Amino acid sequence: MSAPGNFAIPERGPGIWQPKIQGIVCNWCSYAGADLAGGGRIQYPPDIRIVRVMCTGRIDALFVLKAFADGADGVLVSGCHFGDCHYLEGNYKAAKRMFMVKRLMKSIGLDDRRFRMTFVSASEGAKWGAVVTDVVNVIRELGPSPITEFKKQ
Amino acid sequence: MMAEKKKATTKKTTSKKEDTKKVAPVKQEVKKQAPAAVSSTTQQGDARIGVFICHCGTNIAGSMDIEAVQESSKAIPHVAYVDNYKYMCSMPGQTVIHKAIKDHKLTGVVVAACTPRLHEPTFRTATKDGGLNPFRFEMANIRDQNSWVHMHDRVGSTDKAIDAIKIAVAKAALLQDLFPKSVPVEKAAMVVGAGVAGMQASLDLAAAGIKTYLVEADTSIGGRMSQLDKTFPTLDCSQCILTPKMVDVGRDTNIELYTYSEVHEVEGYIGNFDVTIRKKARGVMTPKEAEAKGIVGGGCNGCGDCETACPVVKPNMFEVGMKPRKAIYINHPQVVPLIYTIDFNSCVKCGICVTACGPEKRAIDLEMKDEFIKVKVGTAILATGYDIFPIEKKEEWGYKRYENVITSLEFERLICASGPTGGHLVRPSDGQTPKRVAFVLCAGSRDNTGTGKPYCSRFCCMYSLKHAHQIIEKIPGCIPYLFYMDIRSFGKMYEEFYYRIQDEGAKFIRGRVANILEDKKTKNLHVMTDDTLLDRPVDMEVDMVVLASAVQPSADTNRTRKLFGVSCSMDGWLLEAHPKLNPCGTTTAGVFLAGVCQGPKDIPDTVASAEGAASAASIPIHKGEVELEPYFATCIEEKCAGCGMCVNLCPYSALSLVEKDGRQVMQVTEAKCKGCGTCGGFCPGGAIWMNHFTTPQIVAQIDAFLLGGEQ
Numbered sequence: 001m002s003a004p005g006n007f008a009i010p011e012r013g014p015g016i017w018q019p020k021i022q023g024i025v026c027n028w029c030s031y032a033g034a035d036l037a038g039g040g041r042i043q044y045p046p047d048i049r050i051v052r053v054m055c056t057g058r059i060d061a062l063f064v065l066k067a068f069a070d071g072a073d074g075v076l077v078s079g080c081h082f083g084d085c086h087y088l089e090g091n092y093k094a095a096k097r098m099f100m101v102k103r104l105m106k107s108i109g110l111d112d113r114r115f116r117m118t119f120v121s122a123s124e125g126a127k128w129g130a131v132v133t134d135v136v137n138v139i140r141e142l143g144p145s146p147i148t149e150f151k152k153q
Numbered sequence: 154m155m156a157e158k159k160k161a162t163t164k165k166t167t168s169k170k171e172d173t174k175k176v177a178p179v180k181q182e183v184k185k186q187a188p189a190a191v192s193s194t195t196q197q198g199d200a201r202i203g204v205f206i207c208h209c210g211t212n213i214a215g216s217m218d219i220e221a222v223q224e225s226s227k228a229i230p231h232v233a234y235v236d237n238y239k240y241m242c243s244m245p246g247q248t249v250i251h252k253a254i255k256d257h258k259l260t261g262v263v264v265a266a267c268t269p270r271l272h273e274p275t276f277r278t279a280t281k282d283g284g285l286n287p288f289r290f291e292m293a294n295i296r297d298q299n300s301w302v303h304m305h306d307r308v309g310s311t312d313k314a315i316d317a318i319k320i321a322v323a324k325a326a327l328l329q330d331l332f333p334k335s336v337p338v339e340k341a342a343m344v345v346g347a348g349v350a351g352m353q354a355s356l357d358l359a360a361a362g363i364k365t366y367l368v369e370a371d372t373s374i375g376g377r378m379s380q381l382d383k384t385f386p387t388l389d390c391s392q393c394i395l396t397p398k399m400v401d402v403g404r405d406t407n408i409e410l411y412t413y414s415e416v417h418e419v420e421g422y423i424g425n426f427d428v429t430i431r432k433k434a435r436g437v438m439t440p441k442e443a444e445a446k447g448i449v450g451g452g453c454n455g456c457g458d459c460e461t462a463c464p465v466v467k468p469n470m471f472e473v474g475m476k477p478r479k480a481i482y483i484n485h486p487q488v489v490p491l492i493y494t495i496d497f498n499s500c501v502k503c504g505i506c507v508t509a510c511g512p513e514k515r516a517i518d519l520e521m522k523d524e525f526i527k528v529k530v531g532t533a534i535l536a537t538g539y540d541i542f543p544i545e546k547k548e549e550w551g552y553k554r555y556e557n558v559i560t561s562l563e564f565e566r567l568i569c570a571s572g573p574t575g576g577h578l579v580r581p582s583d584g585q586t587p588k589r590v591a592f593v594l595c596a597g598s599r600d601n602t603g604t605g606k607p608y609c610s611r612f613c614c615m616y617s618l619k620h621a622h623q624i625i626e627k628i629p630g631c632i633p634y635l636f637y638m639d640i641r642s643f644g645k646m647y648e649e650f651y652y653r654i655q656d657e658g659a660k661f662i663r664g665r666v667a668n669i670l671e672d673k674k675t676k677n678l679h680v681m682t683d684d685t686l687l688d689r690p691v692d693m694e695v696d697m698v699v700l701a702s703a704v705q706p707s708a709d710t711n712r713t714r715k716l717f718g719v720s721c722s723m724d725g726w727l728l729e730a731h732p733k734l735n736p737c738g739t740t741t742a743g744v745f746l747a748g749v750c751q752g753p754k755d756i757p758d759t760v761a762s763a764e765g766a767a768s769a770a771s772i773p774i775h776k777g778e779v780e781l782e783p784y785f786a787t788c789i790e791e792k793c794a795g796c797g798m799c800v801n802l803c804p805y806s807a808l809s810l811v812e813k814d815g816r817q818v819m820q821v822t823e824a825k826c827k828g829c830g831t832c833g834g835f836c837p838g839g840a841i842w843m844n845h846f847t848t849p850q851i852v853a854q855i856d857a858f859l860l861g862g863e864q
Contacts, residue, residue: 009305009306009309012306012308012309012312013308018309018312020858020859022855022858022859024851027270028720028740029720031268031270032270032740034297034298035268035270035271035294035297035298037297037298037302038268038296038297038298038299038301038302039297039301041301041302041304042302043302043303043304043305044302044303045303045306045309046299046302046303046306046309046310046312046313047309047313049313049316049317049320049858050294050298050317051320051851051854051855051858052269053830053846053851054784054828054829054830054846055829055830055831057802057829057830057831057834058829058830058831058833058834058843058846058851059834060833060834060835060848063851063852063855066852066855066856067855067859070855070856070859070860071859071860072855072859080720083715084715084720084721086718086720086740086741086829087804087827087829087831088718088804089804089831090804090829090830090831093802093831093834093835094831094834097834097835121720121723122720122728122740123720123721123722123723123728124723129302
């Protein structure tokens with residue numbers, strides 16, 4: 001079965017790996033944009049779980065690392081466009097931290113494509129759909145997180 | 154195996170909660186003075202959460218297995234009760250929550266339904282009515298971010314809903330009683346932009362007894378509407394109905410008018426905005442300003458002697474550059490306030506105007522500097538309006554290349570009795586009266602080529618019909634040809650107006666104009682299109698072309714919106730809080746939108762939206778106080794190392810270092826904190842407690858998904 005959008009609906013069932021993607025998004029832009037995608041019935045894969053914070057500035061680098069340590073296959077942080085932050089500049093500060101996370105991931109041998117920060121505004125429902133679709137496609141390509149695999153051994 | 158795993162998860166969550174136990178007492182102390190909570194139990198191991206799953210008719214139930222979601226929810230740690238209902242937001246749905254809180258001694262409520270951005274207030278009230286603190290409520294979004302976007306993946310969306318509930322329950326189990334703080338609201342409002350929207354909003358606010366600061370960038374109020382000749386479909390004269398309003402605004406004692414000014418800086422929050430207005434140097438003093446300088450009986454009285462004397466000639470932009478003005482000027486004779494302005498970009502400071510003004514008035518000050526005025530307001534309305542899309546970008550229509558191609562705004566000025574030609578429509582090339590005029594509708598609107606605007610500018614169809622009528626009325630024998638895609642005449646008496654213009658003899662050709670070519674000798678124009686009704690190509694020679702150009706947000710909109718923290722859509726129009734149910738509000742509490750800055754509107758809709766915005770903006774002012782969401786930061790002093798990193802991170806200067814028990818610790822000024830959490834996201838010692846978005850809560854959410862998510 002296929003759905004509109006750049007993805008196919010995968011086979012689901014016991015024993016079949018599905019990516020676990022942790023989304024942490026800001027209330028004012030990306031969460032609102034994700035809601036708008038809903039209103040517009042824009043279809044995207046359901047393999048992401050959202051935690052809402054007021055601003056991406058709230059996101060401690062440790063939250064991202066905690067998600068990976070817990071076995072997330074991917075993490076998506078999404079906030080307002082630069083210059084559009086509801087709290088003036090929280091997203092700049094978040095972006096700085098997120099670059100640090102990416103560097104850290106590289107240095108421990110974790111593919112940094114598993115982590116992404118995007119900027120989706122409250123009016124970009126279609127973009128939200130495209131972003132999630134792309135994140136899910138990339139994670140499916142990369143496969144299960146090596147951390148989960150390592151834990152199994 | 155499964156049971157074991159579940160146990161393990163529970164253990165982990167509990168251990169996390171023990172962490173919070175150490176932290177929580179600090180919070181409790183802080184909140185001691187707050188009114189006693191109905192249930193003050195700290196949410197720890199004994200948390201009892203009720204989960205309520207909404208079907209939203211078939212909106213949710215149609216895309217997932219509600220039974221499976223309910224069954225799985227029962228197994229989530231801390232869940233004491235699970236129920237589902239067709240419409241949780243309905244009264245019976247809310248009653249289910251009330252009853253369950255009492256019957257099952259719940260300490261927290263999770264509703265899995267639509268989005269918190271829609272119904273969080275509803276269910277918070279329901280939670281409160283059930284006897285719990287309203288902040289003991291958490292929402293799982295299983296509609297807008299689930300059933301609606303995964304309509305063809307039933308298994309996937311069911312799994313996602315279960316996880317969303319797990320995440321919400323994990324947070325709900327750690328939620329604490331919070332008490333919103335009330336702040337007084339300044340009994341004053343600000344309106345930015347004095348077009349018809351800003352004027353109407355100001356008049357309404359002033360009539361409601363609210364001191365209103367009206368800030369306008371131009372030298373006069375009136376906006377776009379003052380440039381129009383007639384208004385559709387009633388054909389009453391735009392100036393005739395607008396100028397009395399302009400005069401009212403100028404006279405109202407509750408309205409403080411700042412023309413030739415802009416908003417320079419905005420600080421604060423709903424109820425207490427500190428706004429700095431930059432009053433640009435206009436080089437001419439009002440009688441009031443002159444009196445303040447000791448020139449009794451002086452100041453500008455609008456006599457115009459200076460203008461006559463001024464030697465510098467510039468195009469008058471109010472007349473779209475079709476009429477000259479001097480370096481010292483007024484836009485048109487009916488301006489409010491009737492005060493001249495010096496355009497310092499073109500003034501040569503020769504001083505002739507100073508002499509012409511005379512020793513009594515002494516109104517002109519060539520050395521005037523910009524002034525910065527600080528005002529305090531409770532709420533603000535943005536009414537920044539629109540500009541005409543630069544239609545020369547659509548090169549195929551030859552605007553600015555061919556003399557006889559004009560925009561509809563130029564047409565308005567040409568046909569207006571007070572315009573540059575005294576109301577005679579003439580060809581710019583030779584001054585002759587045209588006999589065949591083509592109107593190109595959707596010029597730059599509904600354009601997906603990337604050059605124009607994808608949206609419908611909404612009022613061009615109607616004003617083009619009006620233009621056709623004006624031509625037929627004023628120039629006997631002249632035929633208007635309207636090249637259109639669709640005629641969108643959607644308003645009251647609009648369709649009837651369309652029929653009337655058809656009967657009057659206007660010609661309608663359905664086809665988007667592909668190209669316009671100029672006859673070099675006669676300066677006539679050839680309009681090329683495909684008549685899609687007759688299915689044949691058209692090459693029509695006309696004397697003049699009027700482009701019904703698209704509209705776009707006014708030039709300063711982007712700067713102004715950023716000052717007030719208002720978002721915009723992809724096209725730059727300011728973003729309303731909800732497109733249907735809150736079209737005047739924004740996501741910044743206390744800031745409202747009026748008129749076209751929110752999206753293209755005709756005059757009736759603009760005035761209606763202005764009245765709506767004025768009413769919305771007056772509510773907090775009349776209430777006298779507003780509740781702020783208690784999401785502010787607090788410092789856990791025993792963890793704070795006093796490094797001061799957070800102090801510099803805070804965009805609102807809400808944090809400072811203070812000396813306590815012989816060491817430096819951070820202190821939060823609650824009134825300044827807006828709860829973004831930027832400090833909390835950074836603090837290396839984890840010493841900042843962000844209410845309602847605490848680190849233990851967020852970590853519990855992540856754990857609930859990733860560790861408790863395995864079925």
